[in-house]
Amino acid sequence: PAPARRIDGKSFAERLRERVASAAARLEADHGVKPGLAVVIVGEDPASQIYVRNKGEQTVAAGMRSDTHRLAETTTQDELLGLIARLNADRGIHGVLVQMPLPAHIDSAAVLDAIDPDKDVDGFHVVNAGRLAVGLPGLVPCTPQGSILLLKDALGDLSGLHAVVVGRSNIVGKPMAQLLLAENCTVTIAHSRTRDLAAVCRQADILVAAVGRPEMIRGDWIKPGATIIDVGINRVPSSDPAKAAEGRTRVVGDVAFKEAEAVAGAITPVPGGVGPMTIACLLANTYVAACRAAGVEPER
C-alpha cells in the first residue's frame, strides 16, 4: 500500500492565520474594535521565552494588539493576581494568557482561576472546561481545536468513526475527547493505566497521541488506513552520534513516524503538524473573544 498522506499543519495554520487577520481587520473597520491579546510570563524559562515571543510576533502579524508582560522570577502570587485583575478590567484587551509553567512558589490553579473566562483564550478555566463538556459556547483549548480542524479537513464528516485519544490531560487529552464526541465520534480515552494499549489503538479510525513519550506508538498498533494526529513534542538526542555527542537534539512525536506512515491513511508529521495550529487557534480565540465583547457575530 502507498504511504500515508502527510497532513500539512504548517500550511493549514498559515491559511487560518490569514483568515483570522482579514476577519480581525473587518471587525476593526466595521466596529472600531481591534482584538488585543495580553501574554504574561514569569521568570526566564528559555522554552517559554521562545513561545511567548512567537505568540507576540504572530499576534502583531495578524493585525491585532499584542502586550507582553515580562515579570521577574521573584514576582509574588499577589502581584501576578493584581496584574490579571487589571487585564480583566482592560477593555482594549480581549485575551489574557499566562504562560505555563509558573515558578513553584505560585499556585498555577489559582492564577488560571483568576482569568475572566470570557478572556481565557487558552480555554483552561474550569468554566470553559464545563462549557465544552455541556456543549455551551466558550473558548476551546487551542491544541485540540487545531487537531479537530486538521481532522475535519482530512476526513470531512467524522460521524460514527472510532476515535482513540491516548492521554487525558486537562489541556489536550480531555478537551480533545470532548471535541471528538461533539463531532459524533465513538470516543475511547486511554492513559497510563490502560490495559493492552496496543489493542485499544488498533481499533482506532482516528488515533490521537498526546502522551509526551517519544515514538511510543508503533506501526503495528495502527489500523490500516487510520488517520493519526500526533500531538507529542519530544526533544531527543540527534540521530547522528557525532552531533548527539555535541548535545544536538531533534524533535519527535509520540508516534514512530516511519513505521506509522507505512500503515496509516493520513498522519501529521512532527514538527509541522499539530504544533503550528496551536498559535493559529490562539489568534482565532482572541478574535472570537473580541467579537463577543463587542456583541458581534464572529465570522466562521
Ligand code: NDP
Ligand atoms: P501530560 O504529561 O499532562 O499528559 C500525558 C498523558 O499521557 C497522561 O494522561 C498520561 O496518563 C498519559 N501517559 C503517560 N504515559 C503513558 C503510557 N505509557 N501509556 C499510556 N498513556 C500514558 O502531557 P500533555 O497532555 O500536556 O502533553 C502531551 C504531549 O503533547 C507532550 O509531548 C507535549 O509536549 C505535547 N503538547 C504539544 C502541544 C502543541 O502541539 N502545541 C501543546 C501541548 C502539549 P496518566 O493520566 O494516567 O498519567
